[in-house]
Amino acid sequence: MAIPFDQILIQTVNGLVNGMILALVASGLTLIFGIMDVVNFAHGDLVMLGAFVGATTIAATGSFWLAFLVAALVIAVFGAALQASTLRPLLGRDPLTTILATFGISLVLQKYALWQWGPSARKIQEPITGQFAMFYLEYPWYRVATAFFAGAIIGAFWLFLKYGRYGIWIRATMQDRIMASAMGIPVPLVHTAVFAIGAAMAAASGVLFGPLGGVTQTMGFDFTLRAFIVVVVGGMGNLGGSILAAIFISLLEAYASIIVSPSQAVIVSFMALILTLLFRPTGLFVPTPSSSGACWRCRRTS
Amino acid sequence: MAERWRDEPWATDLWWSGKTTRRRVLGLGATAAGALGATLLVPPPWRAAFGQARPYKIGTMQPLSGPTAAGGKTALVGTQMAVERINRTGGVNGRPIELVIADYESKPDVGRRKAEKFVSEDRIDAHQGGFMSNVCLACMPVWEEHKIVNMIGVCLDTTITTTRCSRYTFRPFDYAPAQAVAFAPYLVNKLGKRWHIAYQDYAFGQSARDAYVAEIKRAGGEVVGGTGIPLGTADMTPFLSKISGNFDGLFGVFAAKDAVTVATQAYDLGLTKKYRWAGDGSIAESTNLPAIGSKIEGFIGQNRYLPVFEGPLNTSYHRRFFDEAVAALKKIDPTGPTPDRFVQSNFESMNFLKLGIQKSGFQGRQDSAKLIAALEGLEVKESDDFPQGDKSIRREDHQAFIRQFIFEMRGGKHRIIEVVPREKTVFPAACKFA
Structure with missing residues (x-):
């Protein structure tokens, strides 16, 4: 069966755009897991809250970029408060406790959004309008731009982690909390800051995605599910792995949707998840424990 | 050595740690029960x-x-x-x-x-x-x-x-057959003979798809393709970007949040300019319009109710x-x-x-x-x-x-372009009560 070239190219662009937005969401999620062992089921709802804050700011000021900044800042502060008040007391307990707690937070946030902003969907006007011809379609420039914005945010964050003083604190805490604490790094503060950064990244993706389909109180659900697949396939707590996995999974789905319906194409990401759990449970993009001698997580918990 | 988070000073120093006593739980429980009891004593509004x-x-x-x-x-x-x-x-x-x-x-x-x-x-x-x-x-x-x-x-x-x-x-x-009976003649005679239907892939969308396939055919037109999109799909671009071919109109059957998504993304991909854009009126419900904005311009739909003061x-x-x-x-x-x-x-x-x-x-x-x-x-x-x-x-x-209203979206508002009396929407009964 011949696959039309136009479909391959269109789906490649779709896959890359979706992959970059997903990578931005998943980065926050994997960062939070990597440093605190918290599986944050409310991450998608932080995306949603960010989008609502962005929509409200745009309605008041008319500026997309201001809304982008305000949403990221507001949700970062909210995330820090949430971590300090709700999740910090649960650290070190059975992982099920944090899963249940974040699931509860997710329900509360959805209900709050419904009460605060009402049931009607909100609009975020895209800052870049216009389309370019791509075979039989007119492809919106904004979709392409979102991939670049997401890439720029992830890149800036990577540089911060690699070279920034506080970025080094975060990496040290991720590698070994006790040793980091012994070296004078304020571990609880790092935890709170990382949760705030993760929340801000979620809010940024909410504002970026808002113009593509409207803002509603349930928009986070789709993100949460897909981001979890990405985080597991990329390796729990592995930032680079999650970014690669987001692009890999999105492209896999996009290419599968050339042959089958896009709703059936989603199956391939679940297959990737199952195969990863069976054959490389540490993730596709991290070294296996046997090849590296000992994994950092093994050191942390032994 | 396993980590003992709760033993670390910063984890035990929190204001609520170790202070949840049985006395406090009982006290709070009694207060909550009292408050609940008090609300039960308040008569419902219709009692007076x-x-x-x-x-x-x-x-x-x-x-x-x-x-x-x-x-x-x-x-x-x-x-x-x-x-x-x-x-x-x-x-x-x-x-x-x-x-x-x-x-x-x-x-x-x-x-x-x-x-x-x-x-x-x-x-x-x-x-x-x-x-x-x-x-x-x-x-x-x-x-x-x-x-x-x-x-x-x-x-x-x-x-x-x-x-x-x-x-x-x-x-x-x-219901869908009556809507299709009312709308299909307009679609075929005024907008085009060949249609592609994009629909919400569950009971409502599938029913409407079947009804429109039958009635468009009865009116002398043809449905050449269909795209089912699962309920709650946040990004419909993978689905919509596969819609291509030689047909006159794209017909949408979506409601609620999905209606906002399809209207926005079909416009973004140029589908609503390339083809005549029509569909079930639930796409252009008044509650969706603020989120869709000007991207709904030119949409032609059918609905039983419109928030306008025109005609009937x-x-x-x-x-x-x-x-x-x-x-x-x-x-x-x-x-x-x-x-x-x-x-x-x-x-x-x-x-x-x-x-x-x-x-x-x-x-x-x-x-x-x-x-x-x-x-x-x-x-x-x-x-x-x-x-x-x-x-x-x-x-x-x-x-x-x-009765049904056929409308067009102009300037962000519904404009009635045809009223179909209820006698012209009748579809034969197909029910046998048990």
């Missing part, structure tokens, strides 16, 4: 007007959370408006209506459980409401088993009043309904949307139930047979109870037929 008259308990199930919560919340406004008006004007047969509300979380299994709770614990006399077709279908056997009249408020799935019809279920508004909708009945609905919607939505067809059909559905109760002398669940007899064939005239227009419920399948 009706004294000791026993209320009719009417259950209403809506999706107040989950993907279709937005639609469920506005639909509930229609039901509540009707009940408040009924109670304000003396109730039904001297008895008030007590509305028992349940949220089925946009899930059929939860809906079924809530329906069973309505029957066994809340002991409702009748049910009015429903929003998602798959939930309506899941709950119909419960109403039938317990002989409870079910007056639907929104569900559009065709089989509800055809192959899966029930003596206990009534649909006092249109320019009546004092409609103005009163509209004003009351806008005020009620403002309470749940700060953007202050205008009413949509979900508000209208729930409002009128509850009023149908009221008329049936009045006419039959219905006292409770044991009189369901009398209520059914009163509702079968019931004809109503345009009035404050039925601002949308005249309508009747067909005896053979409990399906109503009502």
